[in-house]
Amino acid sequence: MGKPVEPLNIGIVGCGFIIGAYLETFPKLDAVRLVAVADLDRARADAVAAEHPGVRSLSVDELMADDEVQLVLNLTIPAAHAEVALRALAAGKQVYGEKPLAANSEQAATILEAAAEAGLTIGCAPDTVLGTGTQTARRAIDDGLIGKPISATATMMTPGHERWHPNPDFYYLPGGGPLLDMGPYYVSALINLLGPVASVIGAASHTRDSRTIGSGPREGETIPVSTDTHVTGVLVHESGALSTLVMSFDAVATKASNIEIHGETGSLIVPDPNRFEGDVQLRSLGSDDWETLPVSAGYVDASRGIGIQDLALTEPGAEPRASAQLAFHSLEVMESVLRSAHSGQSITISSTCARPEAVPLTELSVHA
Template identity: 40%
Template sequence: MTSPLGVAIVGCGTISHQYLSNLTTFPDVRVVACADLDPDRAREVASRYGVPVATTPERAMAHPDVELVVNLTIPSAHAEVAMAAVGAGRHVYNEKPFTLDRESGAELTRAAEAAGVRLGSAPDTFLGAGLQTAARLVAEGAIGTPLTALTLLQTPGPEAWHHSPEFLFQRGAGPLFDMGPYYLTALVTLFGPAGRVAAMARRAREERIIGSGPRAGTRFAVEVPTHTAALLEFAAGQAATMMFTFDSPLHRAGFVEITGTEATMEVPDPNTFGGQVRLRRAGGDEWIALPTPGTTAGRGLGVLDMAQAIRAGRPHRATGELGLHVLDTMLTIAESAERAEFLKVGSTCPRPDPLPEGWDPVKGDG
């Protein structure tokens, strides 16, 4: 890095605090501006994290020191905001999902290519110590030939604790699109791209009730399935069984288990950056906990890796291509549930390169 990469945060909602608490500490990144449609919120967040400029999204994208826009808007605005940033000649890192549909994702990809700018996409949890350790172990043959995966995400839904949960039950969200990116990105990191899927989906209730905050008791409509079960076959031949539900009184999140010919691996929660990796070898009676070297710095690692890659002229890891493939896989799951048949996933992507062992977000390039 010759100088820190200038970054603008667009969208100063809840998730922005997780990003800013990290990005403002990484020496290879300089947060230049916080932007939001609500000017008071932009000023409040900028002041809290010592960011010099609080402004509108358009002005943030035009700021001469901004090279990368971190798009933390709601899912329905991801494509529009990203296209505006690309049009302003800025690199873009989108929160998940990459966009809401294949067409806008492909259009965004073409526009970025024409403009000569890069696209990145959350989640970047696969860059944390837990999933990086799991990926290295699978690549090294620690479980033999990888065969299957089982993932579970079961919760009663976020309306009990979220003060404004409506968007989580609208197009672009629900348990599949809200939480699916973490689990699918983890499996693509371990197995490579998905090949075909079969799924079923249900919606338990037509309305939900906000359970906390100033609007507690408010009813709102549920527009998307709140339970999705999927079978995936990956291009390299592995199979996965996945469940995503907001309809369970039992809270069980972060369950990812990978089975190979020689062992079964318990993988950390893909919505975290750390966690424990455990191995149970064929014929063994005990789980063995393994060291998990690497960073647990949290959200923003994908932005940092992208910034370092831009300066170094190398590929970054949390790419738009990966985000678009995960989106395409989720859309294919949803379509399979509607049509009650196996469907092929039309896109592909390379498996992300592992981070170098010992990579430190404060000290050096990966």
């Protein structure tokens, strides 16, 4: 990787809740520069621009046509991800999107095809896997501290987002549910740790037909549930390792680790893949205790948006670590788990991706 002479100019489409996390990160990054924002609600874009000197508020059409914008950060709702990405690519701009890459793998495939035809780079969240938590675990595996990896478990248990989210309807509609909502963090981490997935088999359940909103102006309102709310899958990695994935909106709590990796000579506890940092613990064969490993890899003090910095520093022709190919493969894996849950059949994954390059221990350079 080499540092660009000038920062990559970013234009954001979508000024909803998630933009705040990116706006906090950009001042830490010396390889990117925010120059413009746009939203269908122009007032929201105006408000962001007013608080950030040098950032212009534009319409979506104006932002797509603006020659200063080199990369479009797509923070729209998932249903609009494909449309916005395709418009940006058609305008000759690189794209980095919030997860998922698109609402489904068919739409995501059109994005990959358009980018290849245009010779443009696409990146996609989650970029949490680039932080010191997952990357220190990756370093431990690559250094042979657990021997040959055999299996993994990845667990996310919660009673459901309706307890805290004021408008949780979409979590319980087709395209929602615990796997498609939170799974990208876990599946992306497992691919970074163990490599791409060859096949899956899944099972799922739907325990309640309605949920009650627990906060906000709609508190007490009942909403329908029309998607699976507890999903279990077994991912067979190309390496032969087996990952067991459990994603639930039906459980009260769990003491299980977010991710555990087990090898022939040791086991690792990997921190929450929805976070950038956290302790990695190792228990070696014959040891009576877990030891906390020193931080040895990853972007230090990273936060949402570090994937854009990584993209900006990627050599031309190479894939960024938070790549669209990884996002596409993860999406197909999750969709296939759900299809398998209803068919009862193992499903072969048609796509693959390179295991992303490891991140060496890297301090961020703050803008002067």
